[in-house]
Amino acid sequence: MKKLILIAGLLYFSNGFSSTPPDIDSFRNTIEKFESEQFIKFNTDPAHRPDPDMSELYGSVNGDSVFEYLTVLTNFSAQSKEDGNALWGRIAGSVYEQRATEYVASKFKEWGMEHVRIQEFNLTSGDWHLEKAALQVQVGNNTDAWINFETTTTPYPSGVTTDEGILAPLQYVGLGTIADLRGRDLSGKIILLHVRAFEDVLYHSGLESAKRIAKTTGAAGMILWMDLPGNEKYATQLFDGYKWIDQIPWVTIGYEDGLYLRKLIESLPEGELPMVRLTVNGELKTEGTSQNLIAELPGTTDETIVITAHIDGYWNAILDNGSGVSILMEMARYYANIPKQERKRRIVFLITGDHELMGSGGSVVFQKMNPDIVKNSILALQIEHLGGPDIVNFFNTAQLTNANAPLSIFVSNSNRKLLNILVETANNFGLVLNNLALKGTAGDVDGLTNIPSFGYISTGWVYHSTADDLKYYSPLELAMLTRAHIQIIDKVNELDLDEIKHENKEDVLPIYYSPGLNELLSSW
Numbered sequence: 007m008k009k010l011i012l013i014a015g016l017l018y019f020s021n022g023f024s025s026t027p028p029d030i031d032s033f034r035n036t037i038e039k040f041e042s043e044q045f046i047k048f049n050t051d052p053a054h055r056p057d058p059d060m061s062e063l064y065g066s067v068n069g070d071s072v073f074e075y076l077t078v079l080t081n082f083s084a085q086s087k088e089d090g091n092a093l094w095g096r097i098a099g100s101v102y103e104q105r106a107t108e109y110v111a112s113k114f115k116e117w118g119m120e121h122v123r124i125q126e127f128n129l130t131s132g133d134w135h136l137e138k139a140a141l142q143v144q145v146g147n148n149t150d151a152w153i154n155f156e157t158t159t160t161p162y163p164s165g166v167t168t169d170e171g172i173l174a175p176l177q178y179v180g181l182g183t184i185a186d187l188r189g190r191d192l193s194g195k196i197i198l199l200h201v202r203a204f205e206d207v208l209y210h211s212g213l214e215s216a217k218r219i220a221k222t223t224g225a226a227g228m229i230l231w232m233d234l235p236g237n238e239k240y241a242t243q244l245f246d247g248y249k250w251i252d253q254i255p256w257v258t259i260g261y262e263d264g265l266y267l268r269k270l271i272e273s274l275p276e277g278e279l280p281m282v283r284l285t286v287n288g289e290l291k292t293e294g295t296s297q298n299l300i301a302e303l304p305g306t307t308d309e310t311i312v313i314t315a316h317i318d319g320y321w322n323a324i325l326d327n328g329s330g331v332s333i334l335m336e337m338a339r340y341y342a343n344i345p346k347q348e349r350k351r352r353i354v355f356l357i358t359g360d361h362e363l364m365g366s367g368g369s370v371v372f373q374k375m376n377p378d379i380v381k382n383s384i385l386a387l388q389i390e391h392l393g394g395p396d397i398v399n400f401f402n403t404a405q406l407t408n409a410n411a412p413l414s415i416f417v418s419n420s421n422r423k424l425l426n427i428l429v430e431t432a433n434n435f436g437l438v439l440n441n442l443a444l445k446g447t448a449g450d451v452d453g454l455t456n457i458p459s460f461g462y463i464s465t466g467w468v469y470h471s472t473a474d475d476l477k478y479y480s481p482l483e484l485a486m487l488t489r490a491h492i493q494i495i496d497k498v499n500e501l502d503l504d505e506i507k508h509e510n511k512e513d514v515l516p517i518y519y520s521p522g523l524n525e526l527l528s529s530w
Contacts, residue, residue, distance in 0.1 A: 027146050060435055060493075063493065068336065069486075072481060072484040072485060073332075076484070079096070079106050079331060082109070083322050086102045092159075093159065093160075095321045096317060099129050099133040099295065099360070103297075117338060119342055120302045121300070121301065121302045123300055123301075125300065126295050127298070127360075127375070128294070128295055129294045130360055130367035133363065134291075134363065135289050136160055136287070137288055138288075139160040139287075140285040141229065141259065141283070143155075143280055144282070155263045158263075160258070160286050162241070163250035163252050164250075166255055167284065167286050173282075173283050174196045176196050176281070178200075178271050181202060182212070182219055184218075187223065190223075193223070196225070197219055197228045198267050200233060201232050201258075206467070206469045207232065207242040207471065208465055208470070209523075211530035212230050214528055216244050220256070228255070229264070230259070231265075233264075233402070236404050238260050239260070240258045240472075242258060250290075265402075267282075296359035299356070300354060302354050305346065305349040305350055305351040305352040306346070306347060306350055308352060308382045309503060311351050311383070313338075313356070314334075315334045315356075316331075316359065316450040317358070318359050318360065319362060321474060324468075325392075325468050325469055326390070327389075329393045329484070330388075331389075333393075333487055333488045333491060337492060338355050352382070356369075361449075365449070365450070366452035383456075384507065385458050387459070387494060387495065389462075391463050391464045392463075393483050393484055394464060394465075396412065406478075410438060412440045412464060413464045414442065414444065415429070416459075418447045418459045418460060418514075421460070424506070428443075428494065432490070437490060446514035448461075
């Protein structure tokens with residue numbers, strides 16, 4: 007009985023209303039008290055279940071080196087924050103993206119790679135320049151008592167406000183379904199929308215419900231309360247087909263900030279709403295340049311395998327996609343030390359920019375600018391979103407497990423032999439997989455329409471968030487992932503060209519634009 011009472015006390019916040027505004031830190035304090043009373047927190051080492059023989063393979067791969075590359079890439083992002091950028095990171099078109107690309111190019115040259123070159127190009131879809139995203143709420147009747155929410159951000163194109171922002175009542179609409187909105191007058195109000203995330207910020211209920219609110223309700227602005235553990239900034243997009251949702255200004259906030267706002271509404275008498283000030287200053291600029299980096303290692307044939315990773319990203323951009331670039335770099339160093347006669351096929355290492363806004367800017371340009379490479383390319387291996395932590399969502403706090411986040415598989419041509427290579431390699435190296443392989447592209451290879459592509463990809467809790475931190479990544483795990491990708495190349499080189507090129511003729515759109523995804527989300 008005590009256990010039930012304790013949990014009930016944890017979940018119980020308000021019944022009716024109170025004239026006293028809630029404490030903004032109450033949820034965090036309650037969770038910390040509960041954890042200290044009931045649990046012992048301890049550090050976990052990564053769980054390893056690889057085949058013992060795998061640790062003897064590719065012995066020159068150095069996990070400390072991979073972590074060093076990752077640290078340098080992260081430092082370029084951190085410099086963007088120190089320089090005062092509202093939306094910081096290795097943002098496409100920024101000097102931080104450019105410097106990171108030049109750093110990788112210098113390492114390629116140091117390792118003796120051939121034909122190392124940077125190809126500059128105009129941004130394919132422009133770039134969202136955020137100058138300011140701010141949210142304040144008035145507490146009580148004191149017009150001088152305002153709380154600022156530090157997790158406020160608008161990482162993708164949005165409607166904008168004046169410099170002074172919009173001052174309006176805050177209305178909570180739950181998940182924003184048709185049932186939640188029925189009978190409500192939301193005109194001129196700022197909406198607090200509870201967004202259910204399906205594992206991460208990429209796919210969530212707000213993709214449908216936020217669109218509904220922005221286009222049909224006459225609301226003045228919108229706050230996406232992201233239902234993910236902790237209290238972080240998140241980079242998620244709102245779009246309608248190929249168009250951005252920019253009818254009204256919108257921001258995202260972390261879970262704890264959103265919970266506070268809902269509790270503040272609950273503390274007021276029925277019919278009263280708190281006042282909030284929402285500010286979004288930004289512009290979608292079409293000028294600017296990004297760059298692709300290309301380096302080559304010849305093989306004994308002209309048949310070419312492209313190994314690719316994109317370098318731009320939000321915040322620290324470790325998971326997305328510093329980890330992928332760092333693993334690719336160590337693979338390049340490894341293969342540069344292999345004699346040409348032992349490399350069956352030519353390898354092209356491709357670092358792309360201009361990925362994050364639309365998902366495939368750099369790869370689209372690469373395909374157009376390099377027909378000679380594309381003509382001989384038989385396969386592309388993408389390295390993206392690898393090595394992040396797996397977590398358990400414990401009462402909306404993140405508790406780490408002793409493994410990395412599960413990987414998903416994609417195979418653009420639905421080739422069973424390629425799928426089997428990814429599954430077998432994951433089993434060999436103790437990588438955690440989910441059991442759904444995507445029939446199509448995932449990530450930056452959307453632009454490589456003339457080359458079959460495949461690989462692992464994961465998202466998880468730290469994806470596109472300020473929670474992403476170097477402390478979650480280990481040289482041991484990064485070395486294991488690097489060795490796994492080298493084995494993938496080795497296994498591919500056991501296949502002949504017809505076995506690689508064989509494809510299912512089924513026409514599969516990228517999942518982001520799939521009618522099936524839209525239908526699935528329509529329930530929200």
